[in-house]
Amino acid sequence: MDFAARIDAAIGHAIQQGQRAPSPGKLASALHYTVTPGGARIRPSILMSVAAACGDRSPALSDAAAAALELIHCASLVHDDLPCFDDADTRRGKPAVHKAFGEPLAVLTGDSLIVIAFEVLARAAHHDPEQAIKLMLILGNRTGMPNGICAGQGWESEQEVDLSAYHRAKTGALFIAATQMGAVAAGEDAEPWEELGARIGEAFQVADDLRDALYDAETLGKPVGQDDLHGRPNAVTEFGIEGAIAHMREILTGAISSIPKCPGEAMLAKLVTKQAEVLTPIKWRASKHLTPGE
Amino acid sequence: MDFAARIDAAIGHAIQQGQRAPSPGKLASALHYTVTPGGARIRPSILMSVAAACGDRSPALSDAAAAALELIHCASLVHDDLPCFDDADTRRGKPAVHKAFGEPLAVLTGDSLIVIAFEVLARAAHHDPEQAIKLMLILGNRTGMPNGICAGQGWESEQEVDLSAYHRAKTGALFIAATQMGAVAAGEDAEPWEELGARIGEAFQVADDLRDALYDAETLGKPVGQDDLHGRPNAVTEFGIEGAIAHMREILTGAISSIPKCPGEAMLAKLVTKQAEVLTPIKWRASKHLTPGE
Numbered sequence: 001m002d003f004a005a006r007i008d009a010a011i012g013h014a015i016q017q018g019q020r021a022p023s024p025g026k027l028a029s030a031l032h033y034t035v036t037p038g039g040a041r042i043r044p045s046i047l048m049s050v051a052a053a054c055g056d057r058s059p060a061l062s063d064a065a066a067a068a069l070e071l072i073h074c075a076s077l078v079h080d081d082l083p084c085f086d087d088a089d090t091r092r093g094k095p096a097v098h099k100a101f102g103e104p105l106a107v108l109t110g111d112s113l114i115v116i117a118f119e120v121l122a123r124a125a126h127h128d129p130e131q132a133i134k135l136m137l138i139l140g141n142r143t144g145m146p147n148g149i150c151a152g153q154g155w156e157s158e159q160e161v162d163l164s165a166y167h168r169a170k171t172g173a174l175f176i177a178a179t180q181m182g183a184v185a186a187g188e189d190a191e192p193w194e195e196l197g198a199r200i201g202e203a204f205q206v207a208d209d210l211r212d213a214l215y216d217a218e219t220l221g222k223p224v225g226q227d228d229l230h231g232r233p234n235a236v237t238e239f240g241i242e243g244a245i246a247h248m249r250e251i252l253t254g255a256i257s258s259i260p261k262c263p264g265e266a267m268l269a270k271l272v273t274k275q276a277e278v279l280t281p282i283k284w285r286a287s288k289h290l291t292p293g294e
Numbered sequence: 295m296d297f298a299a300r301i302d303a304a305i306g307h308a309i310q311q312g313q314r315a316p317s318p319g320k321l322a323s324a325l326h327y328t329v330t331p332g333g334a335r336i337r338p339s340i341l342m343s344v345a346a347a348c349g350d351r352s353p354a355l356s357d358a359a360a361a362a363l364e365l366i367h368c369a370s371l372v373h374d375d376l377p378c379f380d381d382a383d384t385r386r387g388k389p390a391v392h393k394a395f396g397e398p399l400a401v402l403t404g405d406s407l408i409v410i411a412f413e414v415l416a417r418a419a420h421h422d423p424e425q426a427i428k429l430m431l432i433l434g435n436r437t438g439m440p441n442g443i444c445a446g447q448g449w450e451s452e453q454e455v456d457l458s459a460y461h462r463a464k465t466g467a468l469f470i471a472a473t474q475m476g477a478v479a480a481g482e483d484a485e486p487w488e489e490l491g492a493r494i495g496e497a498f499q500v501a502d503d504l505r506d507a508l509y510d511a512e513t514l515g516k517p518v519g520q521d522d523l524h525g526r527p528n529a530v531t532e533f534g535i536e537g538a539i540a541h542m543r544e545i546l547t548g549a550i551s552s553i554p555k556c557p558g559e560a561m562l563a564k565l566v567t568k569q570a571e572v573l574t575p576i577k578w579r580a581s582k583h584l585t586p587g588e
Contacts, residue, residue: 022459023440027448031439079405084397103378105451107401108444111373111408115438118412122430129423136416136430144409145325146317150402154321157399165316 003048003066006059007041010067014120018112030101030109031116034074039092043178044070046200049271050182050193053264058131062185064124065135068117069181072139073174075113076149078106085153114143134184142177149173171208172201183260192260199255200272206248207279209235214281245284252276297342297360300353301335304361308414312406324395324403325410328368333386337472338364340494343565344476344487347558352425356479358418359429362411363475366433367468369407370443372400379447408437428478436471443467465502466495477554486554493549494566500542501573503529508575539578546570 015035019028044066051062081088081096082103088096098106118136125132142148152170155161168176176197180190213236235244256269277285309329313322338360345356375382375390376397382390392400412430419426436442446464449455462470470491474484507530529538550563571579 018439020440022456024445024448024452026451027439027445075405079401082401084401102451105448107373107376107378108448110405111369112438112442112444112448114405114408115434115442115444118430119434119438122427122434125423125427129419129427132427133416133419133423136412140409140413140416144406144413145312145321146314148406148409150406150409151318151321154318154399154402154406157320157396158318162316 003045003052004041006048006063007044007066007070008036008038010063010120011035011038011070014067014071014116017119017123018116026101027105027108027112030097030105031112033100034078034097034109034113035071037092038070041070042204043073043174046175046178046197047182047185049264049268050179050196051186053262053268054183054186054188055263056185057187058127058185061124061127061131061135062182064120064132065139065181065185068120068135068139069174069177071113071117071120072143072149072177075110075117076153076174078113079110080153082106117143128187131184131187134190135181138177138180138184138190142173147173167202167205168198171205172198175201175204188262195258196255196260196268199251199258200275203248203251203255203275203279206235206244206251209237210241210244210248210279210281212236213241241281242284245280248279249276297339297346298335300342300357301338301360301364302330302332304357304414305329305332305364308361308365308410311413311417312410320395321399321402321406324391324399325406327394328372328391328403328407329365331386332364335364336498337367337468340469340472340491341476341479343558343562344473344490345480347556347562348477348480348482349557350479351481352421352479355418355421355425355429356476358414358426359433359475359479362414362429362433363468363471365407365411365414366437366443366471369404369411370447370468372407373404374447376400411437422481425478425481428484429475432471432474432478432484436467441467461496461499462492465499466492469495469498482556489552490549490554490562493545493552494569497542497545497549497569497573500529500538500545503531504535504538504542504573504575506530507535535575536578539574542573543570 015031018031047066047069048062056062077091078097080086081091082098089099090096094100097109101109117139121132121136121139140148143150145151145154147169149169152166152173155166155169176194179193179197179200183193184190212234235247239247252272252275256272259265259268309325312325341360341363342356350356371385372391374380375385376392383393384390388394391403395403411433415426415430415433437444439445439448441463443463446460446467449460449463470488473487473491473494477487478484506528529541533541546566546569550566553559553562
């Protein structure tokens with residue numbers, strides 16, 4: 001059960017659909033450039049893990065859901081890197097899309113990826129139309145307004161920010177989509193899986209704050225210190241390094257206890273535990289291991 | 295059968311869904327600002343007309359399709375107006391979205407509208423899941439890559455342009471979506487309706503070239519001479535004013551003869567004839583009437 005291979009194949013297939021001739025070559029290249037080589041594919045991997053834990057009743061639907069989710073994530077990275085947002089020169093260790101292809105094609109790349117994400121789900125819908133439509137509704141909800149990553153980014157233009165809504169939309173949304181879409185692709189209800197996604201999202205937010213505070217641009221493959229620069233709230237500023245690590249582990253312990261009853265419950269708990277280790281900066285890793293129930 | 299009222303209600307309902315609290319207020323306002331007051335709502339009106347001509351079997355699905363199509367059109371206007379594309383100061387007689395709300399919110403407005411468009415269709419899917427999924431596939435195909443308006447815009451970054459693919463994607467795509475989605479919402483096949491949409495799209499492209507050449511910015515509500523400015527191909531440059539008008543009428547005569555057999559065939563033919571008159575610049579209107587079969 002090689003999730004990474006399934007995810008890459010599904011994404012590759014989705015992008016290829018957009019590249020049948022005649023198509024504008026640079027935009028086609030920009031799409032390919034944006035999704036390969038992939039980053040850690042964290043969100044679709046969580047989706048696949050939850051689907052597997054629930055029995056993965058319809059693997060083709062899980063593949064489509066994973067690809068759709070990652071494409072939305074990639075779209076958000078391309079648009080977030082634009083000069084009017086983070087103005088980032090690099091992403092995943094190479095020039096940001098607007099640096100490599102120019103701003104017009106970066107805007108179009110993001111737009112096209114959003115469209116392709118929904119197309120992937122529509123194309124896989126014949127496997128189970130009812131569940132596919134639920135997948136689209138979850139993905140839409142966690143991408144757009146008022147609960148999605150667009151809303152999250154939108155909060156950064158406000159004078160007064162609802163911090164809980166901001167964090168849940170900005171970072172949490174696609175993690176909630178990951179757990180819920182994994183469950184739905186396997187034929188289960190979405191609702192019981194929201195908390196797991198939300199907590200993993202919180203943990204990743206703290207981990208991101210830690211990395212942002214500790215690592216240099218070369219290791220991270222993107223500019224550091226962006227949060228401080230843009231005045232966003234930050235767990236390290238609030239709790240200090242050790243405090244933020246402790247906070248993150250606490251969140252993940254909560255995540256584990258939120259896992260709904262399912263055949264793969266133990267497997268999922270192990271996976272979250274492993275994430276706690278992976279997300280902890282190297283220097284602090286040995287200091288305190290997180291085990292389920294701890 | 296007031297199409298305009300149905301379209302506005304469906305769009306209003308879709309946008310409202312994205313504005314439930316807590317949501318970032320400026321982005322919510324920008325969404326509302328972008329879709330109201332509407333322009334001519336030409337594409338969703340064509341969609342409604344075709345659905346009506348085919349019996350409008352599922353009015354709720356037609357409403358959703360019309361709203362989704364117009365939201366995609368609005369998204370494309372917001373992104374096309376950005377400084378990196380047309381750098382337009384005004385749209386529909388008021389400041390362009392990036393002028394009124396800033397560039398970050400303009401990018402997010404376009405992104406959110408694309409997402410809302412697919413959400414609208416997913417939310418209406420319970421009326422007829424199979425047709426709703428077909429609607430999503432048509433909308434995706436005519437929005438993204440390689441056949442959609444994203445591809446159309448993408449061609450403008452190429453050194454060598456496939457002119458036929460460019461025009462069909464840039465202007466034709468959403469008209470093809472209009473006729474095909476209208477038919478599909480009413481339970482009919484999409485394929486026979488492609489030609490009508492494509493020809494109406496061609497006629498609108500010529501009409502746009504005419505308006506661009508003849509009217510001033512105040513009448514048009516957007517900057518004129520943009521085609522010349524950006525070196526795009528143009529029917530007026532190619533055929534002259536009178537020649538372009540004749541060409542447009544010829545295209546619409548072809549459109550009429552392409553209308554598939556359906557209960558409302560005669561009504562649709564009348565509607566296309568009326569469009570020929572509406573699209574002709576005022577000074578030239580009386581000179582030659584287009585009648586079906588002419």
